[in-house]
Amino acid sequence: MTPSGLEVHLEEAPVLRPLQRSGWGFWLLVGTLLAVIAVGVYAYVTQIRVGLGVTGLNDRISWGIYITNFVFFIGVSHAGTLISAILRVTGAEWRRPITRMAEAITVFALLVGAAMVLVDMGRPERILYVLRFGRLQSPILWDVISITTYVAGSLLYLYLPLIPDLAQLRDMPGLRAWKRALYRLLAAGWRGTPRQRGALEQGIGAMAIVIIPVAISVHTVVSWIFGMTLRAGWHSTIFGPYFVIGAIFSGIAAIITAMGAFRRVYRLERFLTPDHFQKLGYLLLTFNLLYMYFTISEYLTITYGAEIRDVALVHALFYGAFSRMFWLMAIVGLVLPAVLTLIPHLPVVDRLERVRLLRPVPAGAAALLMGAVVAVVHFRSLPQATTTWGISSGTILAVAAVLGASALLAFLPVLRRRPVASVVLASLLVNIGMWLKRYIIVVPSMALPLTQSEWATYRPTWVEWSITAAAFAMFILLYTLFAKFFPLISLWEVRESPAPAAAHAEEVAA
């Protein structure tokens, strides 16, 4: 018995090990991330020095990938709320091992997302004017209020369930003095008395309920930044719910990706079981279908009504300048993940293995070829390929489609045998797809001519890409450092979970 009355649990070793020592992999990762961040900082300094003129933005397309990143990260931040609040309120006990990872995503994604707004500002030194001269009539103020509330709430909601674990860490032998002091400070005198437990349960219970409307408000007001303007493609009444569903969707994808990574790196198989991936996969599928539904509603409504600007926008998305991105988002970001999450329920997939053509070697060759073809098409554009080789562009596309489909079909049985991998792959694709989706929400509506002029063009510069890369690196770095100081699994909650999850964990361990 340790002084806090908490026993030492041997099976928790994999969770606590990263807190005690760091391998070369950790330092390599941190070094790489710091390097990427350094480039981003250099890019930002350049931007501060010269002005936003170093970006690809212009008077017509005045918001670009900074705002895309902002919407993306704020969307990702919905991971925590969904997992730890909604699942808690609905009494889904399997959530216990993943709540902490989800809440940490929320906090860090919010911090990085909010920073993107600062990066996008022409006069960042005047940021406090938003408080000093703030006009509540502006949707930006709604965002400021909503997001700061959400940051505060999420920090609290991350911290409260950490307390018992912090007490356990505080009482752990062999800690450096400063670390012990840190844990002692943060554990706030936790001894696990019934009174403390009651207060903690009450606090977490209250936060779980309070945080849900705040989270919904956050992505609603983010959507209203666009929805409140009169631009085609933005001025839509379904934007609030559309964005909220999209946010939860990409939030689930982010948590699955993080779980997949840490499960492998930290050997957390005992806590993050295939069951978790399957259940989150179902949630991912649900929100995928919801997102498809909203997407179809949005585009069908404006296409059928056929106002001039709406039609021009939809045409650019479906067939025009943004079509490549749009269909990539629709097929790779929505349809393919849906198939991947459904794979365990598709016995027909096994039969594909009997098809000789789809054996791995030809499939690999097919994928390579398809990659080459797509690369050529992407970089040289179809008409050029047509003139160079004398093959019609339709043929090239058809061949690429057949090759791609056969490569995919060949890999499906492999993925069916590895359900965790297939869900993680689906989540990765969703992450990419949702970033693209945010880009084609932000940019095409601004590229659309408002007056009798041509479509505007926008090509992000190295500054924007460097800062974007740095934002992602910062997010990963914050998360990695968090994982070095705090247990990624809420140990006390898992310990206290009712039978099924614990039993399952034992089972896997045995």
Add this chain to the structure above:
Amino acid sequence: MTTILEDPALAAPTAKPRGRISRRTFFKALAATGVASALPAVSKLAGAWAREGRHAQGARTARRWVMVIDLAACDGCKKCTKACQAEHLVPFEQEWIRVYETSNNEYDEYFMAVPCQHCEVAPCVKVCPVGATFHNAEGIVLVDHDRCIGCRFCMAACPYGVRSFNWIEPKHSPAEQFAKYSPEFPVPHRKGTVEKCMFCAHRVKMGRLPACLEICTKEGMRAIWFGDANENLVTNGHEVKKLTQVLGEGRAFQYKEELGTHPRVYYLLPSRRDLQGPNTAKPAAPPKVKDDPFRP
């Protein structure tokens, strides 16, 4: 079957330890605090909206400046754009009044000069988070570059695309150094803020007409009229007419008036050229139904 009311678990009073706040009390207190803290903000918001609402009607301001652009008279020389750039020392050759070439059909081309429309219900003023863009006491939409944070929300919100941004530090001419900055004459220009047409507020204040109008009249086109709607008078620098008469004779329209922004710039139909005699420059247009009928 038990309803919620009969459910013993919910209906039975639970034993409460002393000196502890029950969850119910906690939430009540939380909600009360929330409502109480929100009240001043809500009343401030309501007050501000009411003020803006009154302002948007425009009737209360002493002056109500309007511009009338005669599309039948404009020959697309773009001298207004250049005069404006010279007058305001406009950076980066931004076009605060931009001349678009457009047409109703291929035989009927005309030019459309688009300055800031100085909307009475201005989307840019609505969305500005810090009140940096605002209606002045005479209803002109101005930008305070001391206040602008460069978020460019106004540029996203403007349905006319008339706003420009100083993406880098503008070149400063010696002439600029003597100007004293005010939102009515935003010189010297500065990096990271939004710029646009301001109906030459600095000239209007002194009883002079906007620079674009002056050059247009000097060039003999007399396509731009300016005046006070409260007085129902406009002038093109050559003659003074009743605003209602000019608008009526010219079959005036407002640009994208269906958006409800109530622009203070009116356009007179280009097709009136036919009434003023045959257009010698181009062959007579055969009657041809083409394009969408909604295009201005």
